[in-house]
Amino acid sequence: MSPLAALGISMPSMDSARYAAGNRSQQQRRQQVYPRDTYYLAFRDYYDGDLSNALRQFKSEGRRGIRIPGQNWIDSICYHTMVGECYYQMGQLDDALAQYESALQLMLNFPDWMIRIQFQPIRPSQPGQIRNVPWYTSQRRPRYGEYKDTYLIGQGQLNPLDTVKQGGALQVAVLMQIGVPEIVRCSTISLRRWRELLGPACADHTMTKELIAAFSRRPGQPNHWSEAWIDVQLGLAQMAGGQTAQAKTALQRALVAEGQFDHPLTSTALLALGQIALEEGDFAAASAYFGEASLAAVQYANPDIVGEAFTWGLTTHLASNSPGVYPPLRQALEWTRPNSQRRLAALISVLLAENYVALHDSRQAQAYLSEARGLLSRKREMLASRTGGRMNFVLAQSLFQGGSTEGYRALNEAMKFQQKGSLRNFHIKLADHLLSKGQLSPRAAMDLYAKVLQDPSAVDWTNDPFESLTLLMTPHPRSFANWFAVALERNAPERAMEIGDLARRHHFFSTLEFGGRTMALRWVLEAPQSMLDPEAVLQRQNLLTRYPAYATLSKEAETLREQLAQLPPAPDAGDALGELKAGLGQMEEYGKKQEAILREMALGRLPCEMVFPPFRTTEEITEALPSGQALLAFHESGGQMHAFRISEAGYAHWNIGSSAQLRNKIEGLLKDLGQVDGNRELTRDILADDHWRDRSADLFNTLVQGLPENFPLKAEEIVIVPDGVLWYLPFEILQVPDGNQMVSLLSRYRVRYAPTVSLSTPASGAARGRVRNTAVVTGKLFPRDDDVVAIDEFQRLSNTLPGTVALGAALPGPSSSYASLFGRLVVYDDLIGTDEAKPYAWSPMVADRNPATGALDSWMKLPWAGPAEVLLPGYHTAAENGLKRANPATAGDEVFLSVCGLMASGARTILLSRWRPGGQSSYDLVREFAQELPHTSPTDAWQRSVQLATQTPIDPEFEPRVKASGIDVPPPAIHPFFWAGYMVIDTGEPHAADVDP
Known part of the structure; x- marks a missing residue:
């Protein structure tokens, strides 16, 4: 038995295409024109999963067409629709939409074709003609009607003399047999897919409005049972146009013909009503509609509706948190197996697997997935189809649920389809x-x-x-x-x-x-509750309730973290070191188990806000910006750099101009500052050259030339949100007016940076917390340094900053866990540059080179969270090479993504170097900044540190990037090379009143 016959689709005989006798005396020909046998053979391949062959046959018949001389005929709707369906299942959505649009255009070209149909009365179905299904008992108590596959339609002119008199082409009157139910079925498919593919653009589309207008004119025979088919099409068109209330009315009318009989499109109307009910949150009504739709679809041999009814029914079942397995699925699968419905059986198997994943039964889910794969693999292209993509996604869900990292491979396979579909x-x-x-x-x-x-x-x-x-x-x-x-x-x-x-x-x-x-799940589950809005707090409660194992792990990890906090953070040896190592190892195990559960959550039907980075409106930013602060935000788009300013003076926007020209100016400034190569020595002439002042003054004018008011801004602190190449620009040295003179921006204003506008102001109620201890990584800030240099600097810092400990080459545990024990991290080490393809592969604690535990990527994972203050004077960017290695398409990404990654791991204040001077001046700046942080804001601490540094003479012998020869009198570190390579990134949280002295 063929798949079509199993669902009651009878194959037409060759005799159905023959001509029948007609009344020649009135120049009428009776012609039996029915979709060709090849059309139905294509259906066999379509339902069997051989999409390529089905597509080829549908296209072939479509080119041959069924035409009245000089016109495309309405039957072409069938070919366009089914070609579109093949493309849709294969994920070729551009081609699919073009076919559906062609079908809909034919409907608009021939809006009143059903008026000319010679319908026959409906005959009630006899008991032997009613197909029973085991999975659903109808509550509608339907009466099924029997409808012919073809009906006669009149085409042409009964009185050709009118044409002879008036002129024009003469078309002889013809009576033809056409497959009316199939044409209308295909028209409803095109209408449904039109809404699905256009999405939010559908309601305002011209064709949508034309379709609503066409069907609203009721282009059929008035007071006739066929009006039900008009109502189905009208309701679907109104759904596409966003007219939900009107659509419900039309679809309810469409459920029965002649006020009592179900018909071939009843299932389509029921499916649409179910979708509306689901959108309105009426789960009970939606579930009932989808069950009824599957029943009616089987009665009238519409397997696509059967599959979609089950898909939407499962969605409703899971969205309403109904217990157990969605009732129809098991019996439906048993029904499809002997009926050879391969593609439908594969879909139902996938749906059952998805249901068992929701029940946390990955073993049973994988059993059904194996069955689905066996069915789909008989046709290789089915594995690459929409059903195959869904199967791989559910497989990824089940594998992650079972704790297997093989879920990544399955997800990658699923995404291969999603890239196009x-x-x-x-x-x-x-x-x-x-x-x-x-x-x-x-x-x-x-x-x-x-x-x-x-x-x-x-x-x-x-x-x-x-x-x-x-x-x-x-x-x-x-x-x-x-x-x-x-x-x-x-x-x-x-x-x-x-x-x-x-x-x-x-x-x-x-x-x-x-x-x-x-990452969103980590923040909702682990971030301080003060940083979450009420909706995210509710989501946390829901997630912890649904995943009690995670809740237990989270509590145990927090208890362990509190215990570890009581230990010496860097013991040399003895029981304390052993206890710390064991505790960190256990902390890492907790993190791995929690991450495994997060992967399961991530692919599930679980609402979770994207908490970090947050998004705030301009109005919210304006209200949150403290008095005395001004925000300068930049955005690169379309080769142009745009600037925005928010301050007490109001809001302003201006276009700076070409990003390429801006880049050239920044390259020139960096070259003036000696940034040609990351290790090149600066000569006396470079240090004495003031040409950078002219360059920075010109850059300042370029950046603010569109600002409606002149500098100085009425502010004490400027917050900068760079974009693109501006991440490499040391804004601190820009020459700004101060009375009758030009001074550097940093000497006139406190300056800080933020990776996004929304991170430029703190979350509601957030305040800078107490930092109890500081970890210092003692490596080599410059590769040629002696080992003792950083150790000596640690001693100086620890003398003025209580609670400071040194971390050497060997850490007591994974840095991703160990870092969570510290409030502040200072890294006196040369950091390996980032990889454009792997922006989070570098290690903040250089001693931990293990990518699984030391890379920034691992810091963003649990155990959460890292130090609140991170000082990295050895970080490298493209600025130190004069932007020679900066890809214009990704300029600034290594800084932006690194900063976001650090903040995602818990950092709120970051000191990051654009280039690494690597000498005594670096140590002095960092030390001054670190020891000031407990007493004042980061921007104030940095401004004071730079002011002190610029007044302190340098010793060329301790500045590895300064060429000592030729320098007789040590100059002060006033040249921007020594201090402008750093940026302070901060969220602007107010300073806590109870900070350690």
């Missing part, structure tokens, strides 16, 4: 296309981008974690750039600044595991 990403791509073609007004574009680029909502995660995860994991720089440009076009600079911040945030997410999903 993701609906959420297609919506974003479509928005870009519509904008480029001028089919979106700026206002509509703003609304559309806000919808398609927003973080996945709680409903998104509950209904489709696969699509939600794909959205996070896929970079969308072009789309954010388009959105930013539209905001400026609409003269909405405040919104443009927010979009720039969202773009930075999304860029960071896309570089993280699972698109930042696991």
Whole structure:
């Protein structure tokens, strides 16, 4: 028995294509024109999973077509739709949409074709004609009607004399047999996919409005049972147009024909009503509709609706937290097995596996997945289809649930399909296309981008974690750039600044595991509750309730951390060292177990806010910015650098100009500062040359030339949010007016940086906490240093900063765990540069070279969190080579991503070097800064440290990057090389009143 016959789809005989006798006296021909046998053979391959062959056959028949001379005929809807369905299942969504659009255009070209159909009365189905299914008992008590596969349609002119008199082409009247139910079925498929593929763009699309208008005119025979088929199409069109209330009314009318009989499209109407109920949160109604839809779909041989009804039914079952296995699935699978429904059976097996994953039964889930793989692997392309992609995603869920890292491989396989077949990403791509073609007004574009680029909502995660995860994991720089440009076009600079911040945030997410999903879970579960909004607090409670094993591990890890905090942080030997090592090892084990559970959570239907980095509106930033502070934020887009300012004077935006020209000026300034090579020595002439002042004055003018008011700003502190190449610019040395003279920005204002605008101000209620101890890594800040140099510097620092301990080459445990015991970290060591492809592969504690425990990537994982203050004077960026190695497309990324990574691990204040001077001046600056931090704000501490350093003579013998020959009198460290290579990154949290003295 073929798959079609199993569901009651009878194969037409060759006789069905023959001509029948007609009434020749009235120039009428009766012609039996029915979708060709090849069309039904293509269906056999389609339902059997041979999509390529089905596509080839549907295309072949579509090219041959069924036509009236000079016209495309309405039957072509079937071919366009089924070609689109093949493309849809294969993930080729551009091609699929084009086919659905062609089908819908035919519907608009022939809106009243059903008026000419010679319908026959409905005959009630006899008991032997009713197909019983084992998985659902209808509550509707339906009466099934029997409908013909074909009906006659009149086409042409009964009186050709009118054409002879008036002129024009003569078309002889014809009566034809056409497959009306199949044409209408295909039209509803195209309508449903149109809404699905266009997503948020659908409601405002011109064709959607035309379809609603066409079906609202009721293009059928009035007071006839076929109006039910008009209502189905009208309801689907209204759903596409966002007219939900009207759609419900039309779809309810469409459920029965002649007021009593179910029909071939009843299942489609029920499925749509179920989707509406689910969107409205009415789980009971949605579940009932989907069950009824599966029943009606079997009765009228519509296996695609059967599969979609089960898919949406499972979604409803899980979203409503219903217990156990979704009832229809097991019996439905048993029903499909003897009926040879391979593709449907594979889908149901995947759904059962997904249900068992939700029940935390990974073993049973993998058993059903094995069955699904066996069915899909009979046709290789089925593994690469939409069902295959879902199967691999559920496999990844089950493997992570079982604690296996093989889940990564399965997820990668799933994402291979999502790269082309993701609906959420297609919506974003479509928005870009519509904008480029001028089919979106700026206002509509703003609304559309806000919808398609927003973080996945709680409903998104509950209904489709696969699509939600794909959205996070896929970079969308072009789309954010388009959105930013539209905001400026609409003269909405405040919104443009927010979009720039969202773009930075999304860029960071896309570089993280699972698109930042696991990091979001860490923050919701482990961050101080003061940093979470009420919704995130509720999510924490829900997650801990659903995952009691994680809750237990979290409590045990916190207890262990408190115990370790009572030990000496760096014991030399003895029982204390042994206890510390054992405790850190146990802490690492807790972290691994928690991370394993997080991976399981990450792929689940679990709402979780993307807490870090936060997003705040311009209004919220303005309200949170303390008095006396001004914010300067920059955003690079479309080859242009834009600037934004928020201060007590108000809000301003201006376009700085070409990013390439700005880069050239920064390169020139860095060269003046001696930054040509990271180890090149600076001569006396370079140190004595003041040409950098002219360069920095010119750069300052370039940056602020569009600012509506002149400097000085009425502020004491300036917060800078760089972007792109501006991460390499030492803003501190820019020459700004101060009365009648020009001075460096740092001498006029306190200066700090933030990676995003939203991180420039502290979270509500946040305050700088007490830092009880400091860890100092004693390595080699400059490669040619003696080992004792950093050790001596540690002694100087520890004399003025109580609670300071030295960490040498051997750590008592993994640095990712060990670092959580310290409030402040100072690294006197030369840090290995970052890899563009692996931005988090470098180790903040250089002694721990193990990438599994020492890399920044591991610091962002549990046990959470790292030191609140991190001082890294040995960090390298492209600035120290004059930007020779800076890729224009990714300029600044190694700084931006590193800073975000450190903050994601708990850092709130970071001292980071753009270039590494590596001499005594570096040690002096860091020491002064570190010992001032407990008593004042980071910006004040840094400003004082630099002022002191610039008044202190350098000793060329202790400055490895200064060429001592030719320097007779040691100059003060006033040259920016010694102090402008550092930036203070800080969230602006107010200084705690109870800081250690």
